[in-house]
Amino acid sequence: MPLRVVRTIDEVRTSLAERRGSGTIGLVPTMGALHAGHARLIDHARAECPTVVVSIFVNPLQFDRADDLAHYPRPLDADLALCERLGVDVVFAPAPDAIYPEPPDVTVHVGATAQYLCGAFRPGHFNGVATVVLKLFDIIQPDVAYFGEKDAQQLAIVRRMVADLNVPVRIAPVPTVRETDGLALSSRNQHLNEAERALAPGLFRALTVARDAVASGVADAEVVKRRAAGTLPSDERLRLEYLELVDPRTFQPVQRVEGPVVAAAALWVGKTRLIDNVLCTPPA
Numbered sequence: 001m002p003l004r005v006v007r008t009i010d011e012v013r014t015s016l017a018e019r020r021g022s023g024t025i026g027l028v029p030t031m032g033a034l035h036a037g038h039a040r041l042i043d044h045a046r047a048e049c050p051t052v053v054v055s056i057f058v059n060p061l062q063f064d065r066a067d068d069l070a071h072y073p074r075p076l077d078a079d080l081a082l083c084e085r086l087g088v089d090v091v092f093a094p095a096p097d098a099i100y101p102e103p104p105d106v107t108v109h110v111g112a113t114a115q116y117l118c119g120a121f122r123p124g125h126f127n128g129v130a131t132v133v134l135k136l137f138d139i140i141q142p143d144v145a146y147f148g149e150k151d152a153q154q155l156a157i158v159r160r161m162v163a164d165l166n167v168p169v170r171i172a173p174v175p176t177v178r179e180t181d182g183l184a185l186s187s188r189n190q191h192l193n194e195a196e197r198a199l200a201p202g203l204f205r206a207l208t209v210a211r212d213a214v215a216s217g218v219a220d221a222e223v224v225k226r227r228a229a230g231t232l233p234s235d236e237r238l239r240l241e242y243l244e245l246v247d248p249r250t251f252q253p254v255q256r257v258e259g260p261v262v263a264a265a266a267l268w269v270g271k272t273r274l275i276d277n278v279l280c281t282p283p284a
Contacts, residue, residue, distance in 0.1 A: 003084040005091045009139050012092045016051070016140065019089070023050035027142035027169075029133060032056040032093075033073040033187035034082050037177040041146040042086045044174050049144060054083050055136055056093040060100070061107070061128030073187060092140065099135060107131040113157050113251050117264055118275065121241055129154055130161050137169050145169050150176040150184045152262055152277040156251050176276075178204070184276045191272040199238060200274060203267045206231045206243065207278045210263035214245075214280035219257045221245045224280075228263065241266040241273070248279065257282050 006012045016025060026049030028041045034056075045052045056079055063069035076093065083091050108130035110119070119126050137145065147155045159171050177185045182204035183197075192200055210228035218224050229243050243265040244253050254261055257280070264277035 001089065003080065003088055003091060005080060005093060007092075007094055008098055009094070012053075012090065012140060015090050016053070019051045020141075024143045025049060025051045025053060025141070026172075027136065027140050027145045028052070028054045029136055029145060029147070030054060030056055030079075031058045031072065031187070032079050033075060033190075034079045035185050035187060035189075037148055037150065037185035039082065039086060040177050041148060041174050042083070042088060044172065045144070045146050046087055048172075051089050052087070053090045053092060053140055053142065054088050055140070056091060057099060057132070057136075058096075059128060059132040060096060061104070061131055062125050063128070064122045064125055073190065092136075099132065104131065108134055108161065110157050110161070113160050114153070116246065116251060116253055117153050117242060117244060118266060119153065121266065126154070126157050130157055133158055134161065134165070134167070137167055142169055144172050146172045146174055148176060149173050150186070150276065152248075152264060153251050156249065182208070184274075186274065188272050188274065192269060196237060196270045196272065199233065199235060200267075200269050202232050202238070203265060203269075203274055203276050204278075207263050207265060207276055210243075210245070211278045211280045214257050214261065214263075214282050217283050219282065221253070221255050221257060221261075224257070224263070228265075232267070237270050239268040241268060245280070 004015055006015055026045035028045055030038055058072050110126045110130050114126035181201040183201045206228045209231050210224050213224045213227050225243050245261045245263055246253050248262050260281045262277050263280050266275045
């Protein structure tokens with residue numbers, strides 16, 4: 001069947017009503033500007049679900065800077081072409097006033113899971129993420145939703161929201177897709193100029209140093225973090241926002257490594273903010 005593109009809540013509900021008895025419905029929530037990382041999410045959904053829905057919505061509630069929202073890429077035609085090539089059944093691409101007909105008075109508040117890392121530097125960001133994800137779950141009512149592990153804190157928050165609010169959706173994590181030099185794929189990578197792009201893989205290299213240190217038995221988190229951060233080039237175009245070791249479930253910082261931890265970092269490369277993470281496992 002051809003790709004169906006719908007713009008309103010009534011349309012997406014109607015288009016899925018006839019499919020709801022025909023097996024699992026999988027949702028890939030996106031903000032568009034789709035790349036190979038999104039394609040991997042769609043491929044996972046396509047392999048498991050008779051019906052695959054991709055949402056494309058640039059959510060204003062999760063932007064802490066108006067200029068970031070204004071400049072976020074919106075190549076809808078290219079996104080739809082990719083979805084069609086990958087066999088997506090339905091694309092839900094609503095306008096902002098379809099999702100927020102008036103400024104919301106009731107939203108999702110995220111607690112301790114959003115206290116550190118991106119939550120500390122982007123106030124209100126994860127409240128906006130959780131609110132729109134819950135709205136998409138209510139509108140589309142998928143059986144499974146696919147999220148990339150690159151956004152590890154977001155993934156942890158969505159998992160916690162689903163558990164705490166008894167949302168009947170299975171959350172399926174999908175491993176990060178990387179360039180050959182290790183840079184995690186992101187819609188923001190297109191903002192990097194040639195020189196910045198050459199610097200950007202330093203983020204992943206620093207995280208691999210943290211992973212190797214933990215694997216070698218270094219248990220002092222401060223030592224691991226200093227060792228990893230110290231590998232970043234001294235360049236005025238680079239600004240490390242954070243590099244932390246956190247518990248994989250709660251996303252609280254750890255002082256000593258006593259089990260698996262996530263090494264997570266945010267690095268400004270010029271005017272572009274990149275995030276990445278790796279799972280670190282100490283020796284048995």
